[in-house]
Amino acid sequence: MVLNNIEKLLEKYDNGETTLKEEHILKNYFTGDDVAPHLEMYKPMFAYFLANQQEQFTKDVPLKTKRILNYKWISVAAVVLLMLGFYFGKSLNNNDLGTYDDPQLAFNDFSKSMELISQKLNRGTSTVGYLNEVNKGTATLGYLNEIENTTNIIFKN
Known part of the structure; x- marks a missing residue:
């Protein structure tokens, strides 16, 4: 029982x-x-x-957290921010926008920059050439589907 x-x-x-x-x-x-x-x-x-x-927990659990602000480091950070603000404030007031007065010179610089971009892009696309081999491999996998279909026909009948 x-x-x-x-x-x-x-x-x-x-x-x-x-x-x-x-x-x-x-x-x-x-x-x-x-x-x-x-x-x-x-x-x-x-x-x-x-x-x-x-089992018993024997360690003390602190109930109050101590927050000590180090005012020295806060003042140093404030001075650094002010210095950066003054430095970048002066450099942003520069009104030179990179414009050209001569159209032929602008065209030459533009074509140089486009040629540089083209070279970098072509270098990137040359490393992707192996993907054509992957495509060839996946194309041959299509034959496996045909084999599977024929074996299904054979074994079902």
């Missing part, structure tokens, strides 16, 4: 429906010596729970 009660409590425990008193009964049963052989697999689990119940 006790074994049936333990099995029912285990089923309730697995479903998460036990009370604390029922769990205490299960812990006492599985930490004892007279555990049924087919329930031996639960013994280490309840022994672990009992051992964990004995």
Whole structure:
């Protein structure tokens, strides 16, 4: 009768429906010596729970955090920001937009820059040439579909 009660409590425990008193009964049963052989697999689990119940946290938990502002470093950061603001403020007021008065000179500079961009792009596309080989390989995979279709026809009939 006790074994049936333990099995029912285990089923309730697995479903998460036990009370604390029922769990205490299960812990006492599985930490004892007279555990049924087919329930031996639960013994280490309840022994672990009992051992964990004995553990205690011994370190102090700080409840207040200390916030110490180092005003020296804040003032240094403010001075650096002001210096950067003055430096970049003066350089942004430069009204030279890179315009050309001579159209031929502008065209020559434009064609030089386009040639440089073209060289860089061509260098990048030359390294992608292996993708053509990948495309050839995937094209041959189409033959595998034909083989699969014919084997399906043969084996279905």
